[in-house]
Amino acid sequence: MSIYIARSPAVSARSLDGEMIIMSTKDSKLFTLNEVATEIWQAADGRTPLSRIVQDVVCAKFEAEPEAAYADAEDLCRRLAEHGILVISDQPLESAR
Amino acid sequence: MTSDTVIEIAGIPILLRSHDSVFEPAVRKYYADFITPVASVAPVELTVEVDASGFPDPETVGAGGAVPVVDVAWTGDRWRLERFDFRGEWSPGTGRGQVCLAQPQALQSIDSVLRILHSILAVPPGGCLVHAASAVRNGSAFVFPGVSGAGKSTLSGLIPSDATLLTDEISYVRQAEGGYRAFGTPFAGNLGAPGKNVSAPLKAVYLLNKGPRNKIDPLSRKEAATALLRNVLFFAKDPELIRTVFETVCRLVASVPVYRLTFLPTPEVWEIIA
Numbered sequence: 001m002s003i004y005i006a007r008s009p010a011v012s013a014r015s016l017d018g019e020m021i022i023m024s025t026k027d028s029k030l031f032t033l034n035e036v037a038t039e040i041w042q043a044a045d046g047r048t049p050l051s052r053i054v055q056d057v058v059c060a061k062f063e064a065e066p067e068a069a070y071a072d073a074e075d076l077c078r079r080l081a082e083h084g085i086l087v088i089s090d091q092p093l094e095s096a097r
Numbered sequence: 098m099t100s101d102t103v104i105e106i107a108g109i110p111i112l113l114r115s116h117d118s119v120f121e122p123a124v125r126k127y128y129a130d131f132i133t134p135v136a137s138v139a140p141v142e143l144t145v146e147v148d149a150s151g152f153p154d155p156e157t158v159g160a161g162g163a164v165p166v167v168d169v170a171w172t173g174d175r176w177r178l179e180r181f182d183f184r185g186e187w188s189p190g191t192g193r194g195q196v197c198l199a200q201p202q203a204l205q206s207i208d209s210v211l212r213i214l215h216s217i218l219a220v221p222p223g224g225c226l227v228h229a230a231s232a233v234r235n236g237s238a239f240v241f242p243g244v245s246g247a248g249k250s251t252l253s254g255l256i257p258s259d260a261t262l263l264t265d266e267i268s269y270v271r272q273a274e275g276g277y278r279a280f281g282t283p284f285a286g287n288l289g290a291p292g293k294n295v296s297a298p299l300k301a302v303y304l305l306n307k308g309p310r311n312k313i314d315p316l317s318r319k320e321a322a323t324a325l326l327r328n329v330l331f332f333a334k335d336p337e338l339i340r341t342v343f344e345t346v347c348r349l350v351a352s353v354p355v356y357r358l359t360f361l362p363t364p365e366v367w368e369i370i371a
Contacts, residue, residue, distance in 0.1 A: 010336065012343035016319040016350075023326065023343045025336035030326050032319065 005053075005077050006046030006093040011085045013041070022085055031085060036062055040073055044086060046093030050074060104211065105133040107269045107280035107296070109218050111211065112139035117147045119201040127204050130294045131283050141214065143187065144195040145207070152199035153181050169213055169333040176333065178213050182206045187214060212267060212284055216330045217338065224271030225342050226330040230286075230305075231268040231279045234260040238279035238297040239370055240268050241358065242328040243305035250287035251362045252305065260367070264292035267330065270299060270349070277349055301354050303370065308359035311366050321355030322346055 007013070013022040020033040020041050033041055036058060043053040054070045062069075080086035087093060100121045102113045110133060115121050125132060168179045175188040178196070183206045187194030198206045216226045229242035230249040234257075243249050253265035263269075263279055266286030270279050277299040283291035304316065304324045316324065325346050331339060360366040 012340045014322070014343070014347045016322055016347070017317045019319050021319055021322055021326075021347075023339060025339045025343075027334060028331040028339050030323060032323055 001090065002049035002051035003074065003077070004046055004048070004089045004092050005040075005044040005050055005081075006087045006089075007041065007044050008085050008087055015042075024083065024085055026084060029083065031080070031083065036064075037076055040076065041080075041086075044077075046087070046089075050077065101135045102128075103133045103135050103139060104128045104131050104283075106131055106211070106215055106282055106294075107219065107224070107271060109141070109215065110136065110139050111141040111143060111214060113143050113145050113207070115145040115147075117145070117201045120145060120147060120198070120207075123202055123204060124207060128283050128291065130281075130291060140192050141187065141218065142193050143185070143210070143214075144193075146195065146197045147199075147201040148197055149199045167209070167213070167332055169217075171333065171335050176214075176217060178210065178332075180206075180209060183210055185210065208284065212330065213332045215269065215282075216332050219269065219271060220338050220341050220345070222271055223345050223348075224269065225345055226282075226284075227268045227270060227325065228266070228328040228330060229268040229302075230265045231263040231281075231292075232256055232260045233263060233279075233293075233295060233297040234370070236297055237300035238263065239300060240270060240279055240302045241305050242268075242302065242325060244328070247305040248307050248360065248362065249305060251307075252360065252366065253286075253288055255362065255364045255367060257364065257367050261293050261295055262288075263295070272345070272348075274298070277353055299353055301356065302350075303356050303358035306357055306359045307362070309361070310359070311361055311369055312359050313369055314357045314359070316355045316357055318350050318355075321350040325350060325355065 010025050011022050020038040022031045039057045043057050054073050058064050058069045081088045103110045170177050175186045177186045182199045185196030229240045230253045231240040250265045256262050263281040265288040267284035269282050278296050279299045280296040281292040281294045
């Protein structure tokens with residue numbers, strides 16, 4: 001079963017040169033995302049399952065192998081969630097920005 | 098007897114009202130270049146008291162290499178600030194506040210209070226305080242961010258006679274006249290002396306990096322924003338303040354070139370800064 005991901009409202013984010021920089025507005029910690037992570041972040045609308053994001057965005061744009069790509073994407077999302085800059089749920093999230 | 102002293106940094110006056118006979122002359126001497134006449138209404142007024150009671154023994158602070166904690170919090174209608182050597186509060190609504198210092202002659206205490214207040218006051222008009230040296234040369238300002246040991250004071254100590262040092266430690270950058278402007282601050286680093294109270298349009302930012310030879314490399318906007326944000330002073334963990342500073346820095350790197358300056362600690366480094 002796939003997870004759903006949404007960008008946390010407790011961040012400021014900006015795409016610069018095609019890659020995202022994100023700052024937590026809780027503790028001013030700074031994060032930078034690479035190209036693949038940026039695509040996942042931008043697709044994190046809370047309604048699209050991560051499996052679909054991986055299939056439609058990661059695999060399509062970066063020619064990644066679906067199973068490994070999903071595992072990497074889920075690992076990334078869980079790490080970002082630990083820092084409070086991404087929200088993860090088993091159900092669609094209504095509070096997506 | 099009450100004495101009022103106004104210290105104006107980056108065009109923002111802060112009035113310090115004190116009854117302490119030791120505090121006031123020490124402040125006037127150290128901040129001499131930033132003292133302005135007392136206006137009828139100052140936007141920020143701080144009543145300063147000196148009372149060591151309730152503070153920890155200075156001998157025990159920093160024992161074992163511990164870094165003193167600065168606590169800056171928004172309580173709903175005022176900022177509360179506290180460290181081992183001062184505690185106080187300031188209300189943006191009234192513009193008034195008070196601060197209690199543990200020692201009258203400890204200039205670093207009031208200096209830290211001023212740094213914290215300016216790190217808050219700079220934000221609404223599109224500015225921020227940056228851990229950086231800065232200087233004015235040929236009518237333009239240059240800012241040199243860097244962590245401790247990156248070379249801020251070293252570069253500042255090599256400044257040529259035709260340039261003016263704004264600070265060797267904490268730079269003040271603010272949106273102005275369709276661009277950005279850097280202001281002199283009294284906030285000193287290893288040089289131990291205040292900067293000059295002048296300002297100029299910001300022409301470039303050079304991220305400091307000591308190396309085997311002098312060279313300049315351009316940074317991407319992502320690299321520039323990341324580097325600059327890592328050097329912004331965030332004393333207050335306030336979401337709106339952080340959000341505004343983030344946007345300010347992103348706008349700044351879109352309009353001001355940011356480079357990495359690798360340098361040898363010799364005066365020749367200033368020949369490539371332009």
